[in-house]
Structure formats: structure tokens, C-alpha cells
Amino acid sequence: MLSLPQSTEFNKRIPKQKFYDNLSVTPELKRVFVEQISVIYWRNKLATSTLNVGQGENVIELEVFEIKLNQPSLDIRVLQLIDKEIPYHILYLLEYDGEYQAWIGYKESSLVKENTFKVNSYYHTEWLPQESISLRLDGLTMDAVYEGFIRQIAWRRLEVEEESTSGERIGLKEAVERDDKRQKLLKQIAAIENKVNLEKQFNKKVKLNTELKALRKELEGLK
Structure with a gap:
């Protein structure tokens, strides 16, 4: 095998x-x-x-x-x-x-x-x-x-970590740490998306969408 x-x-x-x-x-x-x-x-x-x-x-x-x-x-x-x-x-x-x-x-x-x-x-x-x-x-x-x-x-969870800004391959420890952050952000985003879908009050929905936008921006920075 x-x-x-x-x-x-x-x-x-x-x-x-x-x-x-x-x-x-x-x-x-x-x-x-x-x-x-x-x-x-x-x-x-x-x-x-x-x-x-x-x-x-x-x-x-x-x-x-x-x-x-x-x-x-x-x-x-x-x-x-x-x-x-x-x-x-x-x-x-x-x-x-x-x-x-x-x-x-x-x-x-x-x-x-x-x-x-x-x-x-x-x-x-x-x-x-x-x-x-x-x-x-x-x-x-x-x-x-x-x-x-x-x-x-x-595989794909770490393959995006091929190179750093200096052009060198990112070490395993750093790649894992960045993936950990990514997974936590994905969970936070999913939780807030669920709250947005359930929220009836406009002001609260706006606030949640602002948080969602910030988290998505942070996630994009890890890709």
C-alpha cells in the first residue's frame, strides 16, 4: 500500500x-x-x-x-x-x-x-x-x-504555502501555523454568515456584515 x-x-x-x-x-x-x-x-x-x-x-x-x-x-x-x-x-x-x-x-x-x-x-x-x-x-x-x-x-491545505515574499519555500511550521489561522477564520466566517441569515434587525445585520467583511479580508491575506 x-x-x-x-x-x-x-x-x-x-x-x-x-x-x-x-x-x-x-x-x-x-x-x-x-x-x-x-x-x-x-x-x-x-x-x-x-x-x-x-x-x-x-x-x-x-x-x-x-x-x-x-x-x-x-x-x-x-x-x-x-x-x-x-x-x-x-x-x-x-x-x-x-x-x-x-x-x-x-x-x-x-x-x-x-x-x-x-x-x-x-x-x-x-x-x-x-x-x-x-x-x-x-x-x-x-x-x-x-x-x-x-x-x-x-495536499491543498499546505500547497498554497510554496513560497514566501522573499521567494523561498515556506517552512513546514509556518505553513501549518498559517493553515491553522485559515481554518479558524473559516469557522468564524461560517458562524457569522449563519447569524446574518437569521438576524431580522437591520442595524445588527449591518454590524455582522462589517465583521464578515473584515474576516474575509484577513482570510484573503493568508492565501
């Missing part, structure tokens, strides 16, 4: 109980693990020891987890919990009824707790047949391999 080198194959089943028994999981989230997930496999381990690439400054290893689902969606809190507790970067392959989604988070080391991470944003593909999930293994370091996966999976 991903055509990764045989040297990276791990193919170990991970009992889902390991996640909700050993980590700080609420009863509600434990129920999500039980009801939404069928089985979890650790498919690949990408590292300098398994690939012919250099060590990264931020990425030591990148694990590939395949999660087989009992339904066509997964509560994102599951991925957030796993990413928070496992001190490596992770590419997820969600499978349901023979189709797959690739998920990956932009993951940074936590400044609060050593050996833990925070994920600011997740990116994912559409549901696709197995043969259509194709990710290139690009880059000479683990940092570059990780960035390549994010840019391929995020």
Missing part, C-alpha cells in the same frame, strides 16, 4: 487494551476504544536504522500504525491521546470496509512535560481503495521524510 522498504516492516499487533489500561483514559474515551476500534497493528518503523536516511533534528522515528475500525470514523481524541503519550511521530492508516484514510499530525515536543508531544493539527486523505493510498518516501533525513508525508497528506 505504501511501498515502504522491507527493512522497515514490523507487523506487530498491539492490543488496544494497552492504550486504555496504561494511559490516563476517561471511561468515555475507553468506550471509544472498545466500540470504534477493532484492532491496531504496528506496521512499520521508519528510522535511520531501517532506512538509508540521516538522523533528523526533530524526528527520531516515525511509526506506521494501521487501525481497523468498526465504523467509518474515529474520534480524533484517540489519535491525540496516542500521539501525546508515544514519544515518536506517527502515520496512521485507518481501515474500514476495505477502504483507507491516511492521517498524520503536526507533532512538536511539549514544553511542559519531557518526552511528550503536542499535536496542533491533523491532516488526512479521503477514504480511498487500498491501492490508491500512495505516499512517496522522500527526503535525505527523518525530518524531511516526515515533512514529505505531511505535505502529501495535507
Whole structure:
């Protein structure tokens, strides 16, 4: 499916109980693990020891987890919990009824707790047949391999960030931060558009439209 080198194959089943028994999981989230997930496999381990690439400054290893689902969606809190507790970067392959989604988070080391991470944003593909999930293994370091996966999976959400005003390619961190701002603005715009449609008073509608115009202008500046 991903055509990764045989040297990276791990193919170990991970009992889902390991996640909700050993980590700080609420009863509600434990129920999500039980009801939404069928089985979890650790498919690949990408590292300098398994690939012919250099060590990264931020990425030591990148694990590939395949999660087989009992339904066509997964509560994102599951991925957030796993990413928070496992001190490596992770590419997820969600499978349901023979189709797959690739998920990956932009993951940074936590400044609060050593050996833990925070994920600011997740990116994912559409549901696709197995043969259509194709990710290139690009880059000479683990940092570059990780960035390549994010840019391929995020696709249009980050592709507009190709160059800065100086003509140089915008770094991944800045591209992700700008996309985060864009997504927040889109949500704000949608909420105010809904208020405009429901508002009956002319003066309030004018005020809302003024806010809407300002937000749309700010959004245009991020494109």
C-alpha cells in the first residue's frame, strides 16, 4: 500500500487494551476504544536504522500504525491521546470496509512535560481503495521524510504555502501555523454568515456584515 522498504516492516499487533489500561483514559474515551476500534497493528518503523536516511533534528522515528475500525470514523481524541503519550511521530492508516484514510499530525515536543508531544493539527486523505493510498518516501533525513508525508497528506491545505515574499519555500511550521489561522477564520466566517441569515434587525445585520467583511479580508491575506 505504501511501498515502504522491507527493512522497515514490523507487523506487530498491539492490543488496544494497552492504550486504555496504561494511559490516563476517561471511561468515555475507553468506550471509544472498545466500540470504534477493532484492532491496531504496528506496521512499520521508519528510522535511520531501517532506512538509508540521516538522523533528523526533530524526528527520531516515525511509526506506521494501521487501525481497523468498526465504523467509518474515529474520534480524533484517540489519535491525540496516542500521539501525546508515544514519544515518536506517527502515520496512521485507518481501515474500514476495505477502504483507507491516511492521517498524520503536526507533532512538536511539549514544553511542559519531557518526552511528550503536542499535536496542533491533523491532516488526512479521503477514504480511498487500498491501492490508491500512495505516499512517496522522500527526503535525505527523518525530518524531511516526515515533512514529505505531511505535505502529501495535507495536499491543498499546505500547497498554497510554496513560497514566501522573499521567494523561498515556506517552512513546514509556518505553513501549518498559517493553515491553522485559515481554518479558524473559516469557522468564524461560517458562524457569522449563519447569524446574518437569521438576524431580522437591520442595524445588527449591518454590524455582522462589517465583521464578515473584515474576516474575509484577513482570510484573503493568508492565501
